Amino acid sequence: MAAEVAIPPQHEIERAHKSRFDRAIGPLLLSPSVILLAIFVYGFIGTTIWISISNWDSAITDWSIADPWWKVYDALFHMTRFQINIRNTIVFTVFMLLFAVGLGLIFAILLDQHIPGNALFRNVFLFPYALSFVVTGVAWRWIFNPETGINVLIDTLGINWVLDKLGMGPFAPKWITDPRVIGDLGSIIPLPDIIKAQIGIPAAMIPVIIAAVWQLSGFAMAMYLSGLAAISDDVREAASLDGASMWQLYRDIIIPLLKPITISCLIILGHVSLKIFDLVYAMSGRGPGYATEVPGIFMFDKTFKVLEYNTGAAASVVMLFMVSLVIVPYLARSMKDV
Amino acid sequence: MDVFRSKKMNRRTVTLGSAAAFAAITLAPGIKLAAQEAEDQLEVFSWWTAGSEAAGLDLLFAAFTAMAPDVEIINAAVAGGAGSNAQAALQTRLAGGDPPDSWQSHLAKELESRYVEPGYCEAIDDLWEEEGWGDVIPEGLAAQSTIGGSKYIIPVGVHRGNVVFFNKQVLADNGVEVAETISIDEFFTIADTLKAAGITALALGSKDGFETPQLFENILASRLGAEAYVGLWDGTTAWDGDEVKAACEDLVKVLGYVNEDHPALTWDGAMSKVMEGTAGFTSMGDWAYGNAVVAGVQDTIGYAAHPGTDGIFISVVDGFVLPVGAPHPNNARTWLKAVGSAEAQIAFAPNKGCIPARTDVDASTLNAYGQWSAADFADSAVVPSNAHGAAAAPKFQAAIGEACVNVLVSLDAASFQMELADAAAAAELGS
Numbered sequence: 001m002a003a004e005v006a007i008p009p010q011h012e013i014e015r016a017h018k019s020r021f022d023r024a025i026g027p028l029l030l031s032p033s034v035i036l037l038a039i040f041v042y043g044f045i046g047t048t049i050w051i052s053i054s055n056w057d058s059a060i061t062d063w064s065i066a067d068p069w070w071k072v073y074d075a076l077f078h079m080t081r082f083q084i085n086i087r088n089t090i091v092f093t094v095f096m097l098l099f100a101v102g103l104g105l106i107f108a109i110l111l112d113q114h115i116p117g118n119a120l121f122r123n124v125f126l127f128p129y130a131l132s133f134v135v136t137g138v139a140w141r142w143i144f145n146p147e148t149g150i151n152v153l154i155d156t157l158g159i160n161w162v163l164d165k166l167g168m169g170p171f172a173p174k175w176i177t178d179p180r181v182i183g184d185l186g187s188i189i190p191l192p193d194i195i196k197a198q199i200g201i202p203a204a205m206i207p208v209i210i211a212a213v214w215q216l217s218g219f220a221m222a223m224y225l226s227g228l229a230a231i232s233d234d235v236r237e238a239a240s241l242d243g244a245s246m247w248q249l250y251r252d253i254i255i256p257l258l259k260p261i262t263i264s265c266l267i268i269l270g271h272v273s274l275k276i277f278d279l280v281y282a283m284s285g286r287g288p289g290y291a292t293e294v295p296g297i298f299m300f301d302k303t304f305k306v307l308e309y310n311t312g313a314a315a316s317v318v319m320l321f322m323v324s325l326v327i328v329p330y331l332a333r334s335m336k337d338v
Numbered sequence: 339m340d341v342f343r344s345k346k347m348n349r350r351t352v353t354l355g356s357a358a359a360f361a362a363i364t365l366a367p368g369i370k371l372a373a374q375e376a377e378d379q380l381e382v383f384s385w386w387t388a389g390s391e392a393a394g395l396d397l398l399f400a401a402f403t404a405m406a407p408d409v410e411i412i413n414a415a416v417a418g419g420a421g422s423n424a425q426a427a428l429q430t431r432l433a434g435g436d437p438p439d440s441w442q443s444h445l446a447k448e449l450e451s452r453y454v455e456p457g458y459c460e461a462i463d464d465l466w467e468e469e470g471w472g473d474v475i476p477e478g479l480a481a482q483s484t485i486g487g488s489k490y491i492i493p494v495g496v497h498r499g500n501v502v503f504f505n506k507q508v509l510a511d512n513g514v515e516v517a518e519t520i521s522i523d524e525f526f527t528i529a530d531t532l533k534a535a536g537i538t539a540l541a542l543g544s545k546d547g548f549e550t551p552q553l554f555e556n557i558l559a560s561r562l563g564a565e566a567y568v569g570l571w572d573g574t575t576a577w578d579g580d581e582v583k584a585a586c587e588d589l590v591k592v593l594g595y596v597n598e599d600h601p602a603l604t605w606d607g608a609m610s611k612v613m614e615g616t617a618g619f620t621s622m623g624d625w626a627y628g629n630a631v632v633a634g635v636q637d638t639i640g641y642a643a644h645p646g647t648d649g650i651f652i653s654v655v656d657g658f659v660l661p662v663g664a665p666h667p668n669n670a671r672t673w674l675k676a677v678g679s680a681e682a683q684i685a686f687a688p689n690k691g692c693i694p695a696r697t698d699v700d701a702s703t704l705n706a707y708g709q710w711s712a713a714d715f716a717d718s719a720v721v722p723s724n725a726h727g728a729a730a731a732p733k734f735q736a737a738i739g740e741a742c743v744n745v746l747v748s749l750d751a752a753s754f755q756m757e758l759a760d761a762a763a764a765a766e767l768g769s
Contacts, residue, residue, distance in 0.1 A: 058732075059451060059452050060455055060456045061456070145599055145602045145603075146598065147599040174598065174599075176601065177598060177600070177601040177602050179746075284601070285546070286545075286743060287601060288544075288601040288743075288746060288747055289743060289746065289747035289748075290743060300426070301736075304426030304429055304430075305425065305426070305736065306732045306733055306735075306736040307451075307733075
């Protein structure tokens with residue numbers, strides 16, 4: 001009796017074999033991408049963090065840990081230039097998101113009214129998104145050059161002539177060459193002593209934000225159009241039967257229904273904006289008095305030109321941290337949904 | 339039970355994966371990609387990609403081919419003004435243990451801190467000896483090619499950084515005459531005349547970040563003279579002294595005469611203003627003259643040493659080096675012999691818009707500017723340029739660059755000098 005039990009029937013042995021194979025195949029198929037991810041993402045993030053706390057500040061590789069280990073970060077956050085960089089990134093991100101997502105929503109709603117030429121406008125708004133940031137940057141640098149760009153147009157249109165007749169000065173902004181910082185948060189609320197940069201809106205950043213909004217609002221529009229298409233006509237019909245006005249329909253029903261799209265837009269554009277390099281580098285570079293410099297440019301400068309690898313790595317880690325602040329809650333949320 | 343086991347399996351796979359990844363990272367530098375065994379190639383890295391520069395590089399290649407006809411040349415040039423992007427690309431290759439057979443470098447500090455100190459370059463004293471370069475290359479350049487008693491580079495072409503280019507027509511229209519040399523005071527008098535006529539006296543482009551430091555080093559040389567200027571970089575001239583103070587004040591004064599859109603322009607945009615006649619002068623290295631030649635307006639463009647720097651030649655010199663672990667070391671040595679030869683240098687110079695590093699070549703094939711520059715090169719004190727990396731280590735150079743960015747906005751000479759003095763102290767010059 002006992003011997004009979006000890007020998008499993010043939011089909012069970014087969015099943016055990018099969019399921020062992022089944023269990024192995026998943027991880028096996030996944031392993032190449034897991035290994036590549038481990039090396040090229042997490043391995044390099046780890047290496048960058050290591051470099052950022054090391055003494056490697058010249059062309060000679062030096063992996064030894066700085067004393068104290070946070071020395072590089074301490075110096076970085078005391079640097080006026082880096083404080084300006086962080087201020088610029090925040091200003092750029094907030095205003096770019098506000099206008100790109102806002103305009104994207106408005107364009108999408110307008111296009112959703114089934115006006116004639118719908119397809120044409122959809123493409124016109126989306127085209128800028130197909131361009132490389134470098135192309136956008138160079139073109140807008142020419143437009144916002146105060147001596148040869150848009151100011152010449154303003155002058156030609158006679159706007160300055162009218163202003164002159166009205167007894168006002170000419171409208172000739174200095175655009176990307178303007179070193180002023182608008183507003184000073186430090187004069188309103190007391191800031192900690194460590195902050196040496198003037199906390200306000202750098203005037204030269206405004207044209208860069210305009211260029212970014214020009215390029216990215218089309219993306220937001222495309223996202224919202226797909227969101228609008230997914231809203232069933234039943235909802236609209238039900239709302240109009242209940243006597244909702246157009247304004248109420250959008251404010252109370254459609255826009256709240258588009259919330260997942262809005263969040264996706266903010267996340268996708270937000271992390272693009274926090275890491276921005278090419279657009280700013282091509283358009284205004286560091287800007288007057290670092291008015292448009294962002295951490296990406298700082299990192300490139302410190303790592304490859306000055307060869308202060310640890311400072312460059314620390315700036316990268318700070319950028320990674322800022323992006324994680326945006327991405328991680330989003331991931332956590334989508335994990336929970338699953 | 340089944341679920342638990344598969345989870346465990348997953349975890350083990352992940353652990354194994356990470357272990358493999360870690361091993362790969364640690365071992366990677368040790369694994370050499372299969373290098374070309376036969377010496378049938380030569381890879382040369384430079385940032386000469388633009389029109390006439392690329393043509394000059396081709397003539398250097400031709401000189402090499404004459405010596406080694408069967409070798410295929412790989413041109414690994416990376417575009418970008420003053421090598422800004424190329425140096426980043428090269429640094430990555432060197433750090434990864436994948437050097438080209440030879441690359442372009444400026445002399446002195448750039449050569450030392452970027453390439454010799456990390457051990458990327460091999461000394462070429464034997465080549466200097468063999469080819470007799472010591473007899474034909476001027477003392478100043480030979481010294482800039484020497485690091486720690488050994489030669490590491492062969493200079494190929496010499497640019498001058500302290501030149502002002504001016505539009506003769508604009509000056510004539512405003513009744514200004516320019517002699518062969520301009521003093522600092524004369525310049526400010528002319529600048530006032532132009533400013534009163536509504537013309538930008540000095541065109542500046544400050545977007546790329548090297549232009550303002552270059553203008554400032556020209557001003558430093560004008561106030562300090564050659565000897566004290568050189569002393570700035572080895573610690574024998576004080577950065578908080580009166581001469582530097584005068585130079586800082588001059589820079590701030592000069593900034594009162596520049597175009598307002600300078601943060602949006604690079605040096606060539608500034609040169610265009612002079613060529614178009616909307617600005618009187620621009621202070622720039624003599625590569626700017628190449629733009630006038632290409633545009634066919636060289637007849638209206640005059641040149642002189644930067645005001646007050648007559649007799650000083652701030653040199654921006656390109657040379658080629660021999661790497662440690664060159665994939666094709668014999669070809670690399672042949673390449674250095676080729677670019678060090680009189681024939682190659684005289685063929686190269688007119689295209690690049692520079693003058694040969696050798697003084698034993700016939701300068702008559704150069705254009706009028708080149709002949710003027712070559713004559714000055716022979717008579718002047720040849721000093722290194724900081725804006726182009728030869729005078730100071732990258733950190734000090736970058737700190738001066740940052741101070742220049744700040745003074746463009748603050749227009750405060752005193753805080754500018756203080757920032758410079760702090761940077762000099764941090765750089766521990768002369769130690």
